[in-house]
Amino acid sequence: MSKKVVTSADVARMAEVSQSAVSRAFTPGASVAPETRSKIIEAANQLGYRPNALARAMISGRSKLIAMLVAYMDNQFYPYVVELFSRQLQEQGYNVLLFMSDPGQQDRLVQKMMQYQVEGIIMASATLSSSIARECADTGIPVVLFNRYVPSTPASSVTSDNLHGGSLVADFLVRGGHERIAFIAGDEDASTNRDREAGFYKGLAAHGITPWDRVVGGYGFERAAQAARTLFSGEVKPDAVFVANDHMAFAVMDVIREELGLRVPEDVSVVGFDDVPEAAWKGYQLTTVTQRIPDMIEATMSILLEQIEHQAVKKRAAVVGVNMVVRGSARIPSSQ
Amino acid sequence: MSKKVVTSADVARMAEVSQSAVSRAFTPGASVAPETRSKIIEAANQLGYRPNALARAMISGRSKLIAMLVAYMDNQFYPYVVELFSRQLQEQGYNVLLFMSDPGQQDRLVQKMMQYQVEGIIMASATLSSSIARECADTGIPVVLFNRYVPSTPASSVTSDNLHGGSLVADFLVRGGHERIAFIAGDEDASTNRDREAGFYKGLAAHGITPWDRVVGGYGFERAAQAARTLFSGEVKPDAVFVANDHMAFAVMDVIREELGLRVPEDVSVVGFDDVPEAAWKGYQLTTVTQRIPDMIEATMSILLEQIEHQAVKKRAAVVGVNMVVRGSARIPSSQ
DNA sequence: TTGAAAGCGCTAACAA
DNA sequence: TTGTTAGCGCTTTCAA
Numbered sequence: 001m002s003k004k005v006v007t008s009a010d011v012a013r014m015a016e017v018s019q020s021a022v023s024r025a026f027t028p029g030a031s032v033a034p035e036t037r038s039k040i041i042e043a044a045n046q047l048g049y050r051p052n053a054l055a056r057a058m059i060s061g062r063s064k065l066i067a068m069l070v071a072y073m074d075n076q077f078y079p080y081v082v083e084l085f086s087r088q089l090q091e092q093g094y095n096v097l098l099f100m101s102d103p104g105q106q107d108r109l110v111q112k113m114m115q116y117q118v119e120g121i122i123m124a125s126a127t128l129s130s131s132i133a134r135e136c137a138d139t140g141i142p143v144v145l146f147n148r149y150v151p152s153t154p155a156s157s158v159t160s161d162n163l164h165g166g167s168l169v170a171d172f173l174v175r176g177g178h179e180r181i182a183f184i185a186g187d188e189d190a191s192t193n194r195d196r197e198a199g200f201y202k203g204l205a206a207h208g209i210t211p212w213d214r215v216v217g218g219y220g221f222e223r224a225a226q227a228a229r230t231l232f233s234g235e236v237k238p239d240a241v242f243v244a245n246d247h248m249a250f251a252v253m254d255v256i257r258e259e260l261g262l263r264v265p266e267d268v269s270v271v272g273f274d275d276v277p278e279a280a281w282k283g284y285q286l287t288t289v290t291q292r293i294p295d296m297i298e299a300t301m302s303i304l305l306e307q308i309e310h311q312a313v314k315k316r317a318a319v320v321g322v323n324m325v326v327r328g329s330a331r332i333p334s335s336q
Numbered sequence: 337m338s339k340k341v342v343t344s345a346d347v348a349r350m351a352e353v354s355q356s357a358v359s360r361a362f363t364p365g366a367s368v369a370p371e372t373r374s375k376i377i378e379a380a381n382q383l384g385y386r387p388n389a390l391a392r393a394m395i396s397g398r399s400k401l402i403a404m405l406v407a408y409m410d411n412q413f414y415p416y417v418v419e420l421f422s423r424q425l426q427e428q429g430y431n432v433l434l435f436m437s438d439p440g441q442q443d444r445l446v447q448k449m450m451q452y453q454v455e456g457i458i459m460a461s462a463t464l465s466s467s468i469a470r471e472c473a474d475t476g477i478p479v480v481l482f483n484r485y486v487p488s489t490p491a492s493s494v495t496s497d498n499l500h501g502g503s504l505v506a507d508f509l510v511r512g513g514h515e516r517i518a519f520i521a522g523d524e525d526a527s528t529n530r531d532r533e534a535g536f537y538k539g540l541a542a543h544g545i546t547p548w549d550r551v552v553g554g555y556g557f558e559r560a561a562q563a564a565r566t567l568f569s570g571e572v573k574p575d576a577v578f579v580a581n582d583h584m585a586f587a588v589m590d591v592i593r594e595e596l597g598l599r600v601p602e603d604v605s606v607v608g609f610d611d612v613p614e615a616a617w618k619g620y621q622l623t624t625v626t627q628r629i630p631d632m633i634e635a636t637m638s639i640l641l642e643q644i645e646h647q648a649v650k651k652r653a654a655v656v657g658v659n660m661v662v663r664g665s666a667r668i669p670s671s672q
Numbered sequence: 673t674t675g676a677a678a679g680c681g682c683t684a685a686c687a688a
Numbered sequence: 689t690t691g692t693t694a695g696c697g698c699t700t701t702c703a704a
Binding site: 004005048050051052053054055057058063068072073074076078079080082083086087090095096097098099100102109111112114115116117135139221250253254257258277278281282283284 | 341384386387388389390391393394399404408409410412414415416418419422423426431432433434435436438445447448450451452453471475476557586589590593594613614617618619620
Binding site: 341343344345355356358359360363366387388390391392393394395396 | 698699
């Protein structure tokens with residue numbers, strides 16, 4: 001039926017040029033006479049020729065592949081990040097190899113990426129062992145941890161200023177006149193959680209206040225709901241809770257309003273972190289801290305592309321600023 | 337510093353075997369003596385050898401790459417789909433090349449996929465020109481349209497029974513005693529919208545009822561909000577609205593409750609389609625039609641893998657059943 | 673079971 | 689500007 005796979009040699013034959021001329025015709029900066037090129041292009045179109053990207057990658061050493069490893073997609077933060085990365089990388093001529101990480105499988109997946117000769121790796125909310133990070137660095141593959149950092153690895157990182165974000169929330173809640181301020185933690189191993197929590201406590205301490213209670217929600221919806229139930233199970237209840245991310249905050253609000261019959265923010269204020277799209281939905285109107293995703297992406301892209309360009313991996317750590325968005329889920333400070 | 341890229345020849349030298357022996361040691365079914373293999377594996381580990389997947393793909397003709405094209409990620413339906421596909425594909429030994437489609441760029445992206453010698457293509461809520469579909473078929477690359485179909489192309493498709501879903505909603509709303517039933521359409525070019533709408537009208541007609549009004553929301557959040565404003569701008573307002581997907585339904589509910597001050601479902605019933613995770617959130621409790629994503633994925637995988645296996649592309653169209661989930665956003669029929 | 677040899681489709685010197 | 693010539697790192701006959 002069809003001739004099965006057309007190669008550059010076929011095109012060369014038809015255009016009556018050498019095979020390398022065909023290669024040049026498809027290489028942006030190469031020196032080919034305009035007429036030669038158009039003759040070749042025409043033949044190529046006629047035959048339905050498509051350069052084999054794999055062969056090109058092999059010989060040129062440039063696969064134009066970037067791997068992305070993502071832990072989960074149910075928190076809307078990540079789909080948004082994936083979409084933006086994909087679009088921008090595509091625009092830059094790169095292609096995305098996507099991996100979903102199963103806990104414990106991350107190193108194996110990174111090996112896979114390297115087998116495919118990716119030119120860079122983006123790890124979104126996933127970390128890697130330092131031995132693997134070493135290996136990437138030695139191979140010359142830049143790795144950037146997105147929204148996580150690990151001090152002891154050679155991998156670069158891009159994070160928000162979670163420390164500052166946490167203190168912003170503390171400030172806001174204290175100024176709002178709250179007296180029993182609780183915290184629902186995310187994944188305790190995650191740097192995001194550690195920093196948000198540390199910043200929060202520090203901010204509280206600056207006002208001479210100690211956190212009223214603390215439970216762990218593990219960044220998951222169901223587990224956060226459970227955490228909220230625990231938090232509100234006592235006789236006297238918190239009047240404000242800072243939840244380590246928006247995704248959990250929705251679950252927490254559901255429990256507070258539907259199961260406990262309390263009002264938000266009249267009875268209890270809720271503040272999240274991330275500012276995912278749903279936070280602006282009227283059903284929640286979540287007051288939260290904005291992670292400036294576009295800025296984070298930009299920082300990641302520039303680290304990655306710069307290192308790919310210069311063939312030199314060196315650790316960099318970008319920290320992007322944050323700001324609070326005040327909506328309706330937490331009492332708003334009246335004074336000043 | 338490090339020896340830069342280790343090849344099978346290096347391993348062969350160290351293990352004192354031929355280079356082809358190394359290849360065999362890394363090929364599952366190949367005939368190698370156990371001792372030879374272990375000798376090779378040891379040398380490989382020592383040197384940090386990783387088979388080059390690109391070279392393997394070139395010679396074997398099996399890239400183990402599957403391309404996925406997605407139009408957008410803001411509707412939670414898609415992140416979920418992407419995650420599930422990725423995990424299952426990974427489990428089957430395949431790797432995912434992810435593309436976000438810009439409208440109009442789809443054909444170009446499919447060309448890219450083919451250049452990377454992908455073994456199959458999944459198009460999620462995106463369609464392709466029939467010429468490109470032809471090309472894929474001729475090249476022997478199976479394509480499956482996920483959640484869309486195009487009768488005139490050779491591409492396979494997997495969809496929900498949108499027709500039936502629409503009629504289910506009509507039935508539910510009529511039995512609920514509604515009298516002014518409106519429809520907010522999604523993307524009018526999409527088969528999903530056409531079928532949901534057709535099924536809905538047919539279901540209405542079966543009860544001798546005609547739709548009260550119809551506006552277009554284009555499957556987008558903001559546009560749907562606008563559509564809702566239009567729909568409710570008249571003197572007399574609808575008492576029920578079927579929104580072509582959940583994502584728009586949230587926007588519609590926001591407008592109805594917050595801007596218009598109407599109650600859901602007391603003043604107006606809202607029904608969506610998809611059953612994304614947020615539909616179960618207490619802030620919305622959206623009554624909707626469930627797309628059985630796991631079943632849809634399974635159907636897609638089996639079409640794809642079967643055709644890759646047998647090297648034969650033939651068009652198949654799977655239709656997956658749907659069912660309604662009754663939550664709180666629409667009045668519940670009392671009788672029977 | 674093993675090794676030698678022949679490429680997969682392409683890019684990249686090197687001459688011409 | 690063009691063609692010739694080597695390979696990139698691997699799998700796969702084909703003999704041994």
